[in-house]
Amino acid sequence: MEHVHTVRVTYADTDHAGAVYYANYLKWLEIGRTEILRQHNLTYAEFEKQGLVAPVVHVEIDYKESPKYDDEVEIHTTLEAIGTTSITFSYELKKGETLFAVAKTVNVFTKDKKKVSVPEQIRKLL
Amino acid sequence: MEHVHTVRVTYADTDHAGAVYYANYLKWLEIGRTEILRQHNLTYAEFEKQGLVAPVVHVEIDYKESPKYDDEVEIHTTLEAIGTTSITFSYELKKGETLFAVAKTVNVFTKDKKKVSVPEQIRKLL
Amino acid sequence: MEHVHTVRVTYADTDHAGAVYYANYLKWLEIGRTEILRQHNLTYAEFEKQGLVAPVVHVEIDYKESPKYDDEVEIHTTLEAIGTTSITFSYELKKGETLFAVAKTVNVFTKDKKKVSVPEQIRKLL
Amino acid sequence: MEHVHTVRVTYADTDHAGAVYYANYLKWLEIGRTEILRQHNLTYAEFEKQGLVAPVVHVEIDYKESPKYDDEVEIHTTLEAIGTTSITFSYELKKGETLFAVAKTVNVFTKDKKKVSVPEQIRKLL
Numbered sequence: 001m002e003h004v005h006t007v008r009v010t011y012a013d014t015d016h017a018g019a020v021y022y023a024n025y026l027k028w029l030e031i032g033r034t035e036i037l038r039q040h041n042l043t044y045a046e047f048e049k050q051g052l053v054a055p056v057v058h059v060e061i062d063y064k065e066s067p068k069y070d071d072e073v074e075i076h077t078t079l080e081a082i083g084t085t086s087i088t089f090s091y092e093l094k095k096g097e098t099l100f101a102v103a104k105t106v107n108v109f110t111k112d113k114k115k116v117s118v119p120e121q122i123r124k125l126l
Numbered sequence: 127m128e129h130v131h132t133v134r135v136t137y138a139d140t141d142h143a144g145a146v147y148y149a150n151y152l153k154w155l156e157i158g159r160t161e162i163l164r165q166h167n168l169t170y171a172e173f174e175k176q177g178l179v180a181p182v183v184h185v186e187i188d189y190k191e192s193p194k195y196d197d198e199v200e201i202h203t204t205l206e207a208i209g210t211t212s213i214t215f216s217y218e219l220k221k222g223e224t225l226f227a228v229a230k231t232v233n234v235f236t237k238d239k240k241k242v243s244v245p246e247q248i249r250k251l252l
Numbered sequence: 253m254e255h256v257h258t259v260r261v262t263y264a265d266t267d268h269a270g271a272v273y274y275a276n277y278l279k280w281l282e283i284g285r286t287e288i289l290r291q292h293n294l295t296y297a298e299f300e301k302q303g304l305v306a307p308v309v310h311v312e313i314d315y316k317e318s319p320k321y322d323d324e325v326e327i328h329t330t331l332e333a334i335g336t337t338s339i340t341f342s343y344e345l346k347k348g349e350t351l352f353a354v355a356k357t358v359n360v361f362t363k364d365k366k367k368v369s370v371p372e373q374i375r376k377l378l
Numbered sequence: 379m380e381h382v383h384t385v386r387v388t389y390a391d392t393d394h395a396g397a398v399y400y401a402n403y404l405k406w407l408e409i410g411r412t413e414i415l416r417q418h419n420l421t422y423a424e425f426e427k428q429g430l431v432a433p434v435v436h437v438e439i440d441y442k443e444s445p446k447y448d449d450e451v452e453i454h455t456t457l458e459a460i461g462t463t464s465i466t467f468s469y470e471l472k473k474g475e476t477l478f479a480v481a482k483t484v485n486v487f488t489k490d491k492k493k494v495s496v497p498e499q500i501r502k503l504l
Contacts, residue, residue, distance in 0.1 A: 010286070012149060012279040014142035016195050021138055022434045023408075026401035027264040034262070034322075045322035056400045060438035069142050070286075070297035136412070138405040148308045149278035153390040156275075160388070160448075171448035182274045186312035196412075196423035264401060266394035268447050273390055321394050 001125065003036035005075045009067050019066035020100075025093065026059065029103055032077035033089045042121055051111050052119065057086070058106040064099050071095060080104070082126050085115040127251065129162035131201045135193050145192035146226075151219065152185065155229055158203035159215045168247055177237050178245070183212070184232040190225050197221055206230070208252050211241040253377065255288035257327045261319050271318035272352075277345065278311065281355055284329035285341045294373055303363050304371065309338070310358040316351050323347060332356070334378050337367040379503065381414035383453045387445050397444035398478075403471065404437065407481055410455035411467045420499055429489050430497070435464070436484040442477050449473055458482070460504050463493040 007028055015021040034044055047054065067073050076092040086108045093100040109116050133154055141147040160170055173180065193199050202218040212234045219226040235242050259280055267273040286296055299306065319325050328344040338360045345352040361368050385406055393399040412422055425432065445451050454470040464486045471478040487494050 010279065011141045011143070011282055012147055015137045016140035016142065016144045017137070017431055017433070018142045019433060022437065023138060023401045023404035026404065027262065030263055030401075043322060048321075053395055055395070055397060055441065055444070057441050058439070059400065059441075061436070063433065063435050063437075066433070069300075070295060136405065137408055143305050143307070145307065148311065149275045149282075152275035152278065153388065156389055169448060174447075179269050181269070181271060181315065181318070183315050184313070185274065185315075187310070189307065189309050189311075192307070195426075196421060263393045263395070264399055267389045268392035268394065268396045269389070270394045275390060 001036075001079055003032070003039050003077045005031060005035040005077070006072050007031060007075065009069050009071045009073060011069065014069050018068070022061075022063060025061055025063070025101055025103065028073065028075050028093060029059070029077075029089075029091055029105055032075040032091050033105065033107075035075075036077045036079060036089070037122070040125055042125075047119060052109055052116070053111070054087075054107040054109045056105050057108050059103065061101055061103040063101050067093075067095060067098075067100050073100060079125055082118050082123055085109055085117060087118055087122060127162075127205055129158070129165050129203045131157060131161040131203070132198050133157060133201065135195050135197045135199060137195065140195050144194070148187075148189060151187055151189070151227055151229070154199065154201050154219060155185070155203075155215075155217055155231055158201040158217050159231065159233075161201075162203045162205060162215070163248070166251055168251075173245060178235055178242070179237070180213075180233040180235045182231050183234050185229065187227055187229040189227045193219075193221060193224075193226050199226060205251055208244050208249055211235055211243060213244055213248060253288075253331055255284070255291050255329045257283060257287040257329070258324050259283065259327065261321050261323045261325060263321065266321050270320070274313075274315060277313055277315070277353055277355065280325065280327050280345060281311070281329075281341075281343055281357055284327040284343050285357065285359075287327075288329045288331060288341070289374070292377055294377075299371060304361055304368070305363070306339075306359040306361045308357050309360050311355065313353055313355040315353045319345075319347060319350075319352050325352060331377055334370050334375055337361055337369060339370055339374060379414075379457055381410070381417050381455045383410060383413040383455070384450050385409060385453065387447050387449045387451060389447065392447050396446070400439075400441060403439055403441070403479055403481070406451065406453050406471060407437070407455075407467075407469055407483055410453040410469050411483065411485075413453075414455045414457060414467070415500070418503055420503075425497060430487055430494070431489070432465075432485040432487045434483050435486050437481065439479055439481040441479045445471075445473060445476075445478050451478060457503055460496055460501055463487055463495060465496055465500060
């Protein structure tokens with residue numbers, strides 16, 4: 001189960017070395033995991049209305065090569081694993097054959113600041 | 127009544143033209159008006175605890191010359207005017223003789239999404 | 253000559269008052285003016301390859317009402333005026349009947365840090 | 379060899395869940411490693427003037443608890459290891475007893491896009 005969403009590198013994303021600033025990749029990861037859920041008619045905004053919050057508790061990224069300004073970047077997102085209270089996504093950021101970065105995030109579901117089970121609708125996706 | 131606060135240009139602030147990205151100046155304006163209040167023992171965080179929110183309703187900036195990466199930038203903030211429900215700050219961003227930008231912002235005080243009077247403690251400052 | 257481009261509000265865009273942080277609107281304005289050019293087969297990246305840089309020298313925004321997380325926001329961009337060395341864009345950020353903000357930017361064309369004429373291809377657009 | 383630098387959480391840093399947006403921690407890591415070098419009279423800006431660029435090739439963060447708006451956050455940075463062409467920093471983000479996050483980054487030194495040895499002045503620090 002992989003989802004692809006394309007974004008374009010803006011001036012806002014770049015830094016004075018001509019690369020995409022390393023923090024800005026994390027905004028693309030956010031878009032990746034939001035859109036893979038939306039593809040299955042699940043929205044994070046909807047979970048929030050039920051009082052759920054799912055903060056990222058872990059992120060890791062390996063940067064291979066930076067895209068340039070105005071490049072299109074494909075965010076390939078995979079729902080990797082579902083634990084009792086957490087979900088793990090993996091990501092590849094690419095353009096054709098060029099691999100820009102690989103990444104992994106872990107979100108934990110919480111309600112009133114306490115860990116809760118991953119919602120059944122998400123659990124079904126795997 | 128002017129307040130000066132110094133920040134340093136980070137990689138995060140810059141863009142691939144080697145300048146500071148134009149949106150990032152607004153983060154410095156936020157720091158300027160927060161710190162001018164703190165200098166008078168007023169904190170925006172404290173107003174929030176009383177249920178006040180003071181969104182920016184207007185901003186304008188004239189960009190003269192961009193600072194470079196690792197430059198120190200002085201944010202000169204002045205409380206320009208106080209209306210019934212709004213306050214106006216003006217700003218100069220400088221380094222020595224070099225003027226990077228001049229700016230103006232207007233914040234409106236609200237409570238439960240309705241406009242309210244500017245707090246007396248701020249009114250006293252002018 | 254108006255161009256419409258739609259973006260979606262991400263977590264990255266928001267602040268702890270539940271609104272879109274006021275600096276982040278400027279990233280949308282960048283997208284608006286980039287895409288209105290692309291619609292006419294002009295790309296800012298292409299101008300850069302010719303040694304042109306067109307920094308923003310003025311921005312002003314009136315914030316009316318903030319969009320919420322996960323809202324879609326339409327960026328309505330208009331090429332307002334073309335001077336000898338500068339171009340002025342105006343913007344409306346909307347969702348249906350709701351007007352979030354109106355804005356104006358001025359870019360100046362430069363080469364080797366000196367002002368130059370607005371490229372003929374852009375001049376033709378008006 | 380540990381260095382401590384304190385920053386304050388701004389509106390710009392936060393998101394609509396009331397936390398610091400997860401990408402913004404990486405800006406603090408940048409400040410941490412820049413300032414630990416400056417403490418030893420080394421500036422990244424100076425290395426750049428020699429044609430060196432040192433992109434981040436790996437980052438990992440464990441988020442424990444988010445600081446709140448207007449909190450002061452201590453960035454504790456340690457130069458962890460020096461390889462032939464890379465340097466590894468570790469970080470703890472804290473406020474008193476509260477640990478917000480732990481992180482690690484790896485930078486690789488390059489010149490003309492080719493890996494080069496870590497500069498002798500940095501090598502001496504360990």
